Amino acid sequence: MKRGWPARFSSMFSRVVVVAMVMVMALVGWGSGSGGAEAKSTTEAGHGEQALQEAYAALSAGKRVETERSYRTPEKPTVYLTFDDGPSELTPKVLDVLKEHGVPATFFVVGAQVEARPEVLKRIVKEGHAVGNHSYNHSYKELYSSFEGYWSQLKRTEEVLLRTAGVRTSIARAPGGTFSNFDHYYFYYLQEAGYHVYDWSIDSGDSRRVGVPAAEIVANVQKGPFRHEVNVLMHDGAGHGETLKALPDIIRTFRDQGYTFAAMDEQVKPDRFSVVKSSRWPRHTTLETFKTTTEDMREHLAARLKEAAPLDKGRAAEGLAGRLKSADGDVLEGGARATAGSAGAVQSGGPVDSAGLAGLAVSAGFTGSGGAAEEAAGAVTEDSAFSTVTAMDTIRLQQVMLRIGNRLTELEASELLLREHRLIVPLRALAEALGAKVEWSESSRTAAIEYGTHRAEYDLSRLQLRSYEQVRIGMTDIYRSMQVTSLPELELRDGSLYVPMRAALQQLGVKVLAYEAASERAAVVQAGRPQRMGMLVPSVPMILAGYLPVPEV
Template identity: 40%
Template sequence: MKRKWAHWILFIFLFQWGGQAVWAAAVEHQARGMEEAGMWPDWLKQAQPWSNIPQQAVVSLRWPEAVVSTMLQAARPAVASGLLQAEAGHSATASATAARPQRSEEELNRAADRQLQRWEADHTGSEIYELLRSGKQPPSDRTYTAPEQPTVYLTFDDGPSALTPKVLDILREEGVKATFFQLGAQAERFPEIVRQTVQEGHRIGNHTYNHRYEQLYSRFDHFWDQIQKSEDVFADIAGVRPDIVRAPGGSFQQLDAFSHYYLQSAGYTVYDWNIDSGDSRRSGVPAAEIIANVEKSPLRHELNVLMHDGAGHEQTVQALPDIIRYFKNKGYTFAVLDSSVKPVQFTLKASKWNQQGVTEEAFVSMFRRMADSTHMQEQARQLVQTADGQGAASAPALTAEAAYAHQDEAMEVQPLRMKVSAHGEARELELKQRKLEGAGEALVPLRQLAEGLGGSVAWDSAERVASVRLNGVLAELAPDQGGLAVVSPDRGFVFQEEARLMLADGSLYVPLEAAMQWFGYHLRWAAVDEAAAGLENTIL
C-alpha cells in the first residue's frame, strides 16, 4: 500500500484515542491536503464526524507503549478483514482473487500439485512433529457454529443393512434428520439404501470400509486407506465424499495425536459421542434398556447420540420412536452433523494398537501419501479454481494457503548466508530461502531473520498473526490475508501494505528485501562469495 493510505488509518486511531495529549505532539500530518486530494474513503466520511477533527494533527516521535499497542490494534482489523488497499478503491482480496483465464487440464493439475506441496510443507516440520510425539495437538484455527436451540444429533453406525429402511421410515414419519456413519463394504451391498439415505436429506459419514480393528489401528496408513476406499464407494454410489468420520469403537486409544492431526489436516472432522444408547454392549439389548440408557444421560445444549442400524439391531429400531419423542418433549430440535458442528471427541491418549511410535520420516511420508489421494487432489483442484475466480468455495484443508493457489511459480529451497553490519555490530546469518522461479524474489523465515538481527517474534495461533519487534519497529503480519501493519515509535510512522507471505515448514516466510525495509534496513548485495551477501544498516 502506498503510504498516503496509512494516513487515514492514523486518523482513525487519533479519533478513537480521543485525548488531547495524543492530539498535541510532534510530527505534522496534513489532513486538509488528504481531503482535498479525495483520499478519504466515502465509508469513513459517513462513519466519523470529520468536521470535528482538526485539519492538522501531530503525534509524538516517542510514543508510549500503550499508544503503540492501540495503533496496532486499530490497524489489525483492516489487515485481518482483507481491507488493505493496493490502489484507491481496489482491495487486496479483490485483486488477489480476480478471475483469470481458465486453465487447461494440464495446467490445473500442475497448479494443484504445487498447492499440495505447499500444504505438505505447511503441516510438517520438526516443531509440529515433536508436539505430536508428546501426545499434544497443534492449535487449530477451525471455527464452529453453535445452534441457537438445544440440538440433538442422532447418529447410526455400521450400516447400511436391511434394517436401515425401517429407520428411515421412522425418521420420515417423525420429521427428523439424522447422520449415518456407514461402512464402505456395507454400502457396496446396499447401494440403493445409500442413495435413499442421501435423497431423503440425511447425512452420510465415513465409518471406514470393514470395521476390523486389527487392520485399522495397527498403522494409520491402513486407517487412511480404508477411509479413502469407502469415500470412493460413496462417491460412485451417491456422488458424495463425506468429510465427517467416526472411528469404529470411538477414537479413545484408537486414534492418537498423529492420527487426529493427519485427518484434521486433510479436512476431515472426527466425531465421537456424548450419549451412548448402549445398544451394542451385548447382543440383543432390549428396547426398554436402550431407551433408559438415553433418558438417564446428562443433557447438554448439543447432544450426539450413538445408535446402530447394522444387522442384529432390531431393538434399536423398536426404541427409536420413544427416543425421538423424549427429546422432542425436552424441547430439542434435530439436525445432521457437518463440519460446522463442534465435534465431541474423547480424551486424547496413545494408541493401544500401535506401540512403536512414529518417526519423523514416517510423519512426512504419510503426508506425501495423503497428497496422492483423490480426496486431497480434488481439494487442491477446487482451491485453485476458487483462487482463479472460477470455483464456488475453497477446500477446508487448504484454505490457509488460498493466497498462493493462483501462483504459477514453483519454489525451491536454497541456503543463504548473510553478513550483517548494524549499529557497529557484525552478525552472520544462515537462513533458508525459497526462490520463486522467474521472479527472482527470495522468501526467508521471519523468525530466523528477526531473531538473527536481535529482534523477537511471537505467534498468536488464535488470530494467526505474527508480532515482531526489531530495530525499534513493531509489526504485525497476517499470512492468511497477505498483509501487515507496521508502527515505528522511533521514527513516528504507521503504514500498512500487501506482502507476499507464506506458511511452510512450520515457519512464516517473508520477502527478504521488503522485510529489511520494514524494519529500517537497507539491503546491499555484495559478492562476498557464492553463498553470501553483505547487508548495510541505513535508518530510513
C-alpha cells in the same frame, strides 16, 4: 546552526531522490512479481519445514496439534442422531421412522456395506440425511495397527460413496471410537486431509452386547447428559432391531425437552474422546514418515478441493426435480416445488457433497477475517436498508428494477416475495443482472452462484447459505470458507430458487448503492462493486514495513 537555502534544498532534494528510488524499486517488484514470489516461496518452505519439525516434536510428546477453527452454534438446543455400521437390511426401516417423524439424521456408513446395498445409500442421500465415513470393513486390526491401514480404508470408502451416490463427505467416525484406538498422529493427519472426526456425547448402549432390549436403550439415552448440542450414538447394522423399536421413544424424549433435530456437517463442533495410549496398538512414527504422510494428506485435501470447486457440471445437469431456470431465462424441464415436508422436516442435513466440501479449506487454516464474517452474517440477518423501498405500499409493489452497471433487470410482481421487510427474488434473476452463472446439484439440492472471486451456495436441504472467496494456494485456486448462515427464507417456486436480494448481492461482493421509488408501484435498486480509491502515493516507512498492498491499476 541554521543552514542556508542551498543546503536545505540539497538535503530535501536528496530525500526526495531516496523516496523516488525506493518507489521505483518497489513498483518494479510489483510489476514483475517474480523476485518477490521466489523470496516468499523460499521463506514459506523454510517455515513449513520448521513447523513440521515442531509439530512432530509436540505429537511425539503426546500433545495434540490442531488448527484453530470456529464452529456453528445453533440457537436452539440441538440433537444429532447418528447411526453406525450400515447400511443393512434394517436401514430402510430406520429411514421410514425418521421420515414419519420428520427427523434428519447422520449415517456413518461402512464401504463394504454400501457396495452390498447401494440403493439404500441413495435413499439416505435423497431423503436429506448426512453421510459420514466409517471405514471400509470395520476391522480394528487393519485400522489401528498403523495409520496407513486406516487411511487406505477411508480412501476406499470415499471412492465407493462417490461412485454410488455422488457423495463426498468430510466427516468421519472411527469404528469403536477414538478412545484407546487413535493417537495424536491420527487426529493430526486427518485434520491435514480435511477430515473432521466425531465421537459421541450420549451412548445408547445398543451395541454393548447382543440383543440389548429397547427399554434399556431408551433408558441409556435418557440419562443424558443433555447439553446444548447432543450427539447420540446408535447402530443400524444387522442385529439391531431393538434400536429400531427404541427410536420413536428416543425422538420423543428429545422433542419433549425442546430439542431441534439436525444432521451433521463440518460446521458442527466434534465430540472427541481423550487420547490414551494403548498397548493393543504399539506404533512408532519416524520424522521422515511423519513428513511424507503429512504431505500426502495435504495433497489429498488440495485434490479434493480442486474437484469440489466448481461443482461437477456433469452431475449438476442430472435430475429433473427442482431444476432452476437458466441464466438466460429459459425454463428447464422439471421444476418440482419444495414441499413443506422437505423444507420443514429436514431442518438441517442433506448429503455432504462437493457443494459443502469447499469448507474443508478452513481446516487447512484458510479462514476469513472476523470482520468480514460478521459483516456477512449481519447482511443476512438485517435488511433494514430496504426500508426506503418497503416503506412504500408493499402490497401494491408491482415491479422492481435492478440496475447493476449497464445491466437492467426487471422483476415483475410474480417474482417478488416479501418476508419480514426483505425482498425475496429468484436467484436466476440476480445471475442475469450480474452476468453470473448458476449451477444446481440435485444430489445435494444446492444452488451455487459464482461472480468474480466470490461464490455463494444455497443449500435447500439445510436452509443454509455458505459463502466463499477464491484464494490461490501454490498454483491452485480454491475457495476458502467465509461464513455459514441459517437462511430460512430459501424457497423453491416453479423451478426457481428464491433468495433475499440484498444479502445475496452482498455475499458476491456487490454493494447496494441506492433505493428509489420510481412510482407508487415500482422501485429501482442500484447496485455495484464498491468504488476503488485512487492510487495512494506510498511513503518510505510504509514500503519498508511491508504494509502496502500491490497497487491496483
